[in-house]
């Protein structure tokens with residue numbers, strides 16, 4: 001993409017409404033525009049990152065054997081009356097009526113609808129296990145929408161639902177989700193710590209939230225510092241391997257890590273004092289096994305091998321896709337702007353032309369631009385007629401991991417500068433070497 005032809009409305013001034021750094025940087029970098037409280041347009045740069053995050057989520061879910069589909073945003077109230085949640089959900093639910101005065105709602109989550117899909121088509125244990133998921137917009141009429149996309153009212157969520165014959169099978173699905181989430185967050189350059197969560201009115205031990213540590217997080221968290229040494233890394237995973245899933249669950253959840261909702265002072269006191277940490281965190285996902293709550297209420301049953309009809313065991317598992325942009329920026333920025341992890345960056349590399357209009361500098365930039373694209377990379381070429389300082393400031397703000405700076409002085413020696421956004425280190429190398437390095 002050539003910056004002169006792109007749509008990147010960067011702001012020079014800090015927007016007053018933004019209280020936290022990710023919100024400020026997303027507005028300044030021209031990624032989002034608020035349309036009403038907690039409802040945003042995704043401008044091209046923001047939309048690009050959102051798509052990269054979705055892509056990673058899709059890849060990791062499908063790697064785990066989970067099946068994508070797409071359910072609508074608008075739902076009929078009748079389904080929610082069946083589960084009893086239409087009245088229970090409260091003011092966070094946006095309710096509306098169609099022209100026939102039928103009660104509808106903008107889905108805040110999809111347990112009811114996916115259970116309805118399941119019961120409409122599945123009747124035998126032979127169809128299990130099954131996990132269906134989608135990435136779809138949700139609406140929750142939050143009391144205090146704030147912090148940009150972190151607490152929106154309309155937000156994008158991946159929500160997946162497992163259907164299993166037995167509790168054991170459903171707990172394997174739970175572990176599969178835990179493992180796939182650990183991989184997903186690490187690919188985005190994030191450390192998200194599974195913490196024991198509150199089962200709410202359903203209760204139960206089988207729910208974990210994934211938290212990214214950040215001072216601006218809305219949850220207070222308590223954990224054993226050993227947990228931050230755990231890395232998922234490049235392990236071979238067999239998602240059908242029940243023992244492996246259980247071992248990873250134990251590895252990542254055996255140390256103390258809880259949010260304020262489940263914090264237990266007495267248990268925490270058993271952690272050696274020098275390892276006890278209190279901090280703040282951003283909830284970027286949650287997994288939940290809830291048994292037969294919805295399947296019983298809504299008649300989602302299968303016939304077993306012995307001919308018995310039983311309700312299926314279910315769980316639901318969510319990733320805050322749009323919130324992740326904010327969380328990644330909270331975890332990765334400096335005073336000049338965003339620092340995108342390679343996995344989610346909107347463009348792989350920026351090209352800065354120090355002397356726009358100079359014949360040989362222009363043609364060196366054009367050649368680089370062409371060859372980077374031919375190598376399968378997605379470069380952003382700043383070909384505007386601007387001062388070098390302004391071009392650097394824009395690149396730093398939008399946070400591409402690499403910058404190639406091209407000027408007449410370097411070119412005289414066949415050199416360009418390759419700069420890492422994260423370390424700030426620069427190297428003078430030939431354009432060809434720069435391309436090789438980025439491939």
Ligand code: ATP
Pocket residue numbers: 109140142149150151152153154155156157283284285286318319320321322323
């Ligand atoms: P929170 O505690 O932040 O209100 P939640 O526990 O109500 O979140 P879940 O129902 O667990 O949310 O939804 C799954 C994920 O969706 C959350 O882990 C979070 O990352 C994301 N999410 C929830 N509410 C919002 C929101 N208002 N804006 C953006 N993302 C959200």
Ligand code: MG
Pocket residue numbers: none
């Ligand atoms: Mg909530």
Ligand code: MG
Pocket residue numbers: 283
């Ligand atoms: Mg929560």
Ligand code: MG
Pocket residue numbers: 209283285286
């Ligand atoms: Mg939650």
